[in-house]
Amino acid sequence: MYQPISRGKNLLFGILLLNVFFITASCSYYYAESSHQASQVRVMEITPDSTANALILPYKSSLDGEMNAIVAEIGNEMRKSKPESALGNFICDVIVKQGELVTGNNIDFGVYNYGGIRQDVIAEGPITKGKIFELLPFENFGAIVTLDGPSTLLLIQKIIDEEGWPVSGELQIVVKNNLPEKILINGAPFDISKSYVVVMNDYMAGGGDNSAFLTGQKVDVLGVTIRAMMLNYLSAETAAGRKIYSKTEGRIVYAD
Amino acid sequence: MQTRRIFLKKIALGSAVAGLGGIPLQSFAAGGVDKLVILHSNDVHSRIDPFPDNDKKFPGMGGMANKAAIIKKIRGEEDNVLLLDAGDIFQGTPYFNFYGGELEMKLMSEMKYDAGTMGNHDFDAGIDGFVKQLPHATFPILVANYDFTGTALENKIEQYKVFQKKNIKVGVFGLGIELKGLVPEKLFEKIQYLDPVEKAKEMVAILRDKEKCDYIICLSHLGYQYKDDKISDVKLAAQTEGIDLILGGHTHTFLDAPVIYKNFADKEVLINQVGWAGVWLGRVDIFFEKKRTKKWHSGKPVKVSKKTRE
Numbered sequence: 001m002y003q004p005i006s007r008g009k010n011l012l013f014g015i016l017l018l019n020v021f022f023i024t025a026s027c028s029y030y031y032a033e034s035s036h037q038a039s040q041v042r043v044m045e046i047t048p049d050s051t052a053n054a055l056i057l058p059y060k061s062s063l064d065g066e067m068n069a070i071v072a073e074i075g076n077e078m079r080k081s082k083p084e085s086a087l088g089n090f091i092c093d094v095i096v097k098q099g100e101l102v103t104g105n106n107i108d109f110g111v112y113n114y115g116g117i118r119q120d121v122i123a124e125g126p127i128t129k130g131k132i133f134e135l136l137p138f139e140n141f142g143a144i145v146t147l148d149g150p151s152t153l154l155l156i157q158k159i160i161d162e163e164g165w166p167v168s169g170e171l172q173i174v175v176k177n178n179l180p181e182k183i184l185i186n187g188a189p190f191d192i193s194k195s196y197v198v199v200m201n202d203y204m205a206g207g208g209d210n211s212a213f214l215t216g217q218k219v220d221v222l223g224v225t226i227r228a229m230m231l232n233y234l235s236a237e238t239a240a241g242r243k244i245y246s247k248t249e250g251r252i253v254y255a256d
Numbered sequence: 257m258q259t260r261r262i263f264l265k266k267i268a269l270g271s272a273v274a275g276l277g278g279i280p281l282q283s284f285a286a287g288g289v290d291k292l293v294i295l296h297s298n299d300v301h302s303r304i305d306p307f308p309d310n311d312k313k314f315p316g317m318g319g320m321a322n323k324a325a326i327i328k329k330i331r332g333e334e335d336n337v338l339l340l341d342a343g344d345i346f347q348g349t350p351y352f353n354f355y356g357g358e359l360e361m362k363l364m365s366e367m368k369y370d371a372g373t374m375g376n377h378d379f380d381a382g383i384d385g386f387v388k389q390l391p392h393a394t395f396p397i398l399v400a401n402y403d404f405t406g407t408a409l410e411n412k413i414e415q416y417k418v419f420q421k422k423n424i425k426v427g428v429f430g431l432g433i434e435l436k437g438l439v440p441e442k443l444f445e446k447i448q449y450l451d452p453v454e455k456a457k458e459m460v461a462i463l464r465d466k467e468k469c470d471y472i473i474c475l476s477h478l479g480y481q482y483k484d485d486k487i488s489d490v491k492l493a494a495q496t497e498g499i500d501l502i503l504g505g506h507t508h509t510f511l512d513a514p515v516i517y518k519n520f521a522d523k524e525v526l527i528n529q530v531g532w533a534g535v536w537l538g539r540v541d542i543f544f545e546k547k548r549t550k551k552w553h554s555g556k557p558v559k560v561s562k563k564t565r566e
Contacts (some may be wrong), residue, residue, distance in 0.1 A: 031470040031544040033423050038514045041537040048321035059359050121312040133350045210437040
């Protein structure tokens, strides 16, 4: 590439010149990676750092009382997965029931963006308020969206494209070749000439998680967060002496 | 290439079994080779406390005070450490709901983080919510591909930073994910998302040519890999050259070991990501050789013949 010296007639002069260049060049270095080694260090089984603990303590003390409170008894372990899961079903069923309670009106079905569920597993047994915060940490409000038929179909297609977003028990979708082959809402076939009342979070209703097709529809944002809807539901069930159960039941089925 | 990958895996496995410290290689220890220890986190999501012992997925794992202890231990063993975070510091536990990320920033400062980047959830309390926590951070937040003009974050975020780590000059820049469709617009306001590949090329040019960095790290919140055409760390690696290490986030990907990809110039790029919630801390040790510069800085114009010019 580079021709560092012009080739003179005198070879000896050339060698002399080369030496001079080496001396000046020797002042300049760089560092190149020669090798690497890596490890993913497991953060566990170590005595916690006392300075960090001291920083945490005042915050932790003021939260623990409220957050360690048991808010319900979970009857069966619930996991999050696609296309349908006990945990996703549970959240959607709760927002339908709570949405109807808050508005006093019928809701056709509920849907929740998969990424908005922030725990993979809810264990059987007592559950704390803190765990509900971890499950539903966002300050998203419940939203009642009245969708026209074509927009409802777009939502169903979105649920399919996402390989199964959680839906409530009122909705059943049979999927074939990534298209809805059968849609039942409250047992009745989907009717594109009808409007449907759908409960979701206001993040989705505002176009979040690439749901821009939902904007421009009639939206009533409730004065209650999704997390508060959940806590209210759990509190009522606990007061009634009931444990919380959920299961998968074929809400989203692949025919192929 | 293949042997190196196997070597890397073995080392990763070995260290995981051995616990904290990497295995010192005799040949390196003897020869006065420069070593840089890169520690990194991503998607910690306000996980201040460790998971409880009865947790289904991460029993007894994580916790900021545990991580701080590990980092202190490593700093006691190594004298050239760089500590970085790839975004989504915020959101996930009541600590964020009630204190807005203040404690997260304080703890990262206490651990002496050198830099971080912004994840989409770092906008969850809006631009103002993030600005409010910046005074608690003693480390810079780096994002090269967001134009913050006209927002409260203007002039508060750097595109890159150069760290002189003993002999090694390290350039670090940040890349954020597209916010539209992911974050409500009222939260990110007027921030303009710029093409991460183009910005990465620009950053590499600055860091290599102007800043004369020996090693370039991209802190990315783009996500490791997608099924569709969306830009990811894997795509970024293939479409650029000059980046040595991509420390990623967003997809919460637990990589058993850093993965080696080939860049646009067929050179190796390392990508690493450590899941989420702070249950793992990534550690990549880089060994450097001192080399004479290829170009001769003689001050004399070098004559290049037509024949040799490529």
